[in-house]
Amino acid sequence: MELNQIIDTIYPLSATSQHKIKEYITETKLPKGHLLFKANTVETSIYFIKKGIARAYAYSEENQITFWLGKEGDPIVSMQSYVTNQKGYEDVELLEDCELYELKIDQLQKLFLEDIQIANWGRKFAEFELIKSEERLIALQFNTATQRYLALLKNHPSIIQRVQLSHVASYLGITQVSLSRIRANIK
CATH class of the missing domain: 2.60.120.10 (Jelly Rolls)
Structure with a gap:
């Protein structure tokens, strides 16, 4: 940019x-x-x-x-x-x-x-x-892990494609296993 x-x-x-x-x-x-x-x-x-x-x-x-x-x-x-x-x-x-x-x-x-x-x-x-x-803090407090993942996918899809899933899971406040389940349920 x-x-x-x-x-x-x-x-x-x-x-x-x-x-x-x-x-x-x-x-x-x-x-x-x-x-x-x-x-x-x-x-x-x-x-x-x-x-x-x-x-x-x-x-x-x-x-x-x-x-x-x-x-x-x-x-x-x-x-x-x-x-x-x-x-x-x-x-x-x-x-x-x-x-x-x-x-x-x-x-x-x-x-x-x-x-x-x-x-x-x-x-x-x-x-x-x-x-x-502030938005990040509120999302972590009030949104489910699935909602946080969907928001990241919607607002920053390139991050999902370019960042290791272990980092994405940590960012979302969940384990990598939970992230895999969320991704499987969405597909």
């Missing part, structure tokens, strides 16, 4: 403001399996996925719990680091070879002080991330 499209999806900027923010964005390519973020680290960048797919996970006592899956156009951000400049709790793994746009948080913070449109863009960015987290 192209950078202009990603920026405008969050909050449309004037050509001048868009040019300012793009001056601080670099492109990077990283391989499948790369750990982009590591838990207990203050992350200094946010990323936007140009091409590829990633997951965020944390450890429970016995295994990894995938709580976020991202694809083209999605941001990769440790909100703990972005908002409070504190250590994040998540690891972020690239599940495919990825092309990413990188923006240093400290440079973005400076732009917030210089340009009200970019400050509003940053506010909208944080608001959208909050809404996504």
Whole structure:
């Protein structure tokens, strides 16, 4: 996904403001399996996925719990680091070879002080991330596993096709065996 499209999806900027923010964005390519973020680290960048797919996970006592899956156009951000400049709790793994746009948080913070449109863009960015987290929490609390799977299938079919079923099951809050049963019942 192209950078202009990603920026405008969050909050449309004037050509001048868009040019300012793009001056601080670099492109990077990283391989499948790369750990982009590591838990207990203050992350200094946010990323936007140009091409590829990633997951965020944390450890429970016995295994990894995938709580976020991202694809083209999605941001990769440790909100703990972005908002409070504190250590994040998540690891972020690239599940495919990825092309990413990188923006240093400290440079973005400076732009917030210089340009009200970019400050509003940053506010909208944080608001959208909050809404996504809230929707996810509500779905986990109130929807059945089948409903969560069907919603993922409807809203993000490419994730089902591109991500290992073990990660999808973890993301849905179920076992891989339960996911297999749900998939069999739907077919």
